[in-house]
Amino acid sequence: MPLLSPLLHFTSLHRRIRHFHVSTVRHFMAAVEPISPSTTRVGWIGTGVMGQSMCAHLIRAGYTLTVFNRTASKAQPLIDLGAHFAPSPHAVAARSDIVFTIVGYPSDVRSVLLDPTSGALAALRPGGILVDMTTSEPSLAVEIAAAAAAKGCHSIDAPVSGGDRGAKNGSLAIFAGGEEWTVKRLDPLFSPLGKVNYMGGSGKGQFAKLANQITIATTMVGLVEGMVYAHKAGLDVELYLDAISTGAAGSRSLDLYGKRILKRDLDPGFFVNHFVKDLGICLKECEIMGIALPGLALAQQLYVSLRAHGEGNLGTQALILVLERLNNAIEIFPTYLRSEIGLTIALLYQSYLEVFNVVQEKVYTDDADYSDLTYEKEEAKQGVSNNFDMNRT
Known part of the structure; x- marks a missing residue:
């Protein structure tokens, strides 16, 4: 019998390694501890109009929250409910298993999650989960998911609809994109906020x-x-x-x-x-x-x-x-x-x-007082004109 060529041998080995990896992941999934108030530490970045109400629901459900907001005073009502305040997104993630974000612009999302020194992902332990609930760019959601996966973490894009009333009433529509099993695992945290709708892979929630x-x-x-x-x-x-x-x-x-x-x-x-x-x-x-x-x-x-x-x-x-x-x-x-x-x-x-x-003198952001820039300056920064064209961001 002829010997396997080096290429065929490598291909066969790759398939065996891949099968082993998939099997390992499946066993890991089965062994993952369920999310519950007694075992899961939750972090939240952005406590504005909607973020504050959403955090309050989780605190009342028994979860321990560590929160960050650029203007600390906006987090005070949550601190009064028992939340802990952290000085940065990095500090939030260091104390959390799952980190939620709901901020302003895509540039804010990139900063609070992906900044190599102050961002949340840099401090998140392997197995941790990022949940971005900001309305943002689908391509950024895919980028965040790839960066999280490279570190052994997970990322879900989960923007919401329903406005301030939906946030207060816990009746938001949540559009989730990413790994389906991760979305299902997050159900105990999504349920107090509204109804989760799984839309597909990373970026599909944003779409x-x-x-x-x-x-x-x-x-x-x-x-x-x-x-x-x-x-x-x-x-x-x-x-x-x-x-x-x-x-x-x-x-x-x-x-x-x-x-x-x-x-x-x-x-x-x-x-x-x-x-x-x-x-x-x-x-x-x-x-x-x-x-x-x-x-x-x-x-x-x-x-x-x-x-x-x-x-x-x-x-x-x-x-x-x-x-x-x-x-x-x-x-x-x-x-x-x-x-x-x-x-x-x-x-x-x-x-x-x-x-x-x-x-x-300041403009509110999506759900955190996150940007001291005016909206016009932010758009200028992104190279966007106020003229009517199809290049607006």
């Missing part, structure tokens, strides 16, 4: 969230356009919203924001600034994929208009302001606000919002 943002953006355009049309047609807009809520035009956006718009409640559940960032990432991905989504492009430009008017720190429902300006429409108030007193209160509130936006 799903971006598709979600496209749907929200175009739905919001339809909602506020319908309200302006109804108002101009002489309808009672409040009655109009009630009438369509149970028909084909009913939507989650209508339920969440219709009456908030009527009450002139433009406080953020999700900031306009963040939405501009998300839609910019969507447009960048569209260019890479070679697809045209004109509704997305229009919605993004309308939200850019809000930011240009200094309204980037309002909620996404503030899109009504753009349509009012375009159509020279008076503010759309329900009947009870059309009285002299009600109108005065509403106008005073609007004046407050205008002053509030003028005096802001």
